[in-house]
Amino acid sequence: MNTENVVKHLRALWRTDRIIADIRLRHLLIGLGLQAFAALIAAFGLLMLELSAYFALVQIWSAIAAASVLGAINFVIATVLFMVAGSSPSGRDIELANEIHRTSIEALQVEARAFQAQLTGAVHHPLSTIVPVLVPLIAIIVKNMRKTARESAADASSEARS
Numbered sequence: 001m002n003t004e005n006v007v008k009h010l011r012a013l014w015r016t017d018r019i020i021a022d023i024r025l026r027h028l029l030i031g032l033g034l035q036a037f038a039a040l041i042a043a044f045g046l047l048m049l050e051l052s053a054y055f056a057l058v059q060i061w062s063a064i065a066a067a068s069v070l071g072a073i074n075f076v077i078a079t080v081l082f083m084v085a086g087s088s089p090s091g092r093d094i095e096l097a098n099e100i101h102r103t104s105i106e107a108l109q110v111e112a113r114a115f116q117a118q119l120t121g122a123v124h125h126p127l128s129t130i131v132p133v134l135v136p137l138i139a140i141i142v143k144n145m146r147k148t149a150r151e152s153a154a155d156a157s158s159e160a161r162s
Contacts, residue, residue: 006111013104019097031085038081045074 048071055064 006108009104009107009111012100013108016097016101016104020094020101023093023097034081034085038078038085041074041081042078045071045078047071048074 048067052064052067052071055067
């Protein structure tokens with residue numbers, strides 16, 4: 001298991017998650033803005049329908065028909081805006097981000113399997129993992145023992161001279 005690869009894959013995973021979240025947030029904000037505008041249009045449509053009902057009781061039929069048609073057109077516009085707001089986000093951006101995300105997850109899984117294989121190998125053959133660490137450790141111990149032997153020999157010879 002290479003820790004540099006793990007860090008690289010985790011960094012790529014984090015970045016792609018941020019990109020995916022950013023794309024979804026932008027889509028959500030645009031959708032919410034369009035839905036708010038559609039709700040405003042629907043409110044105007046309802047107002048016009050109420051106005052047309054008022055005109056039906058008070059005025060002549062031509063004003064009623066105009067207000068009714070205007071209210072119906074406002075409802076059609078609001079319906080179209082709701083349908084546009086509910087559409088899916090741009091395909092290319094989210095597909096690319098999802099592909100990089102999947103690749104990062106797969107690479108991390110490969111690294112985890114390699115680490116598991118190394119760990120399993122260390123359990124089954126402990127000497128194979130100890131020897132690479134043990135050889136430099138023995139060299140350091142021998143070097144320190146020689147250094148200590150030289151120092152004690154130098155101290156003994158200086159005491160004998162005095």
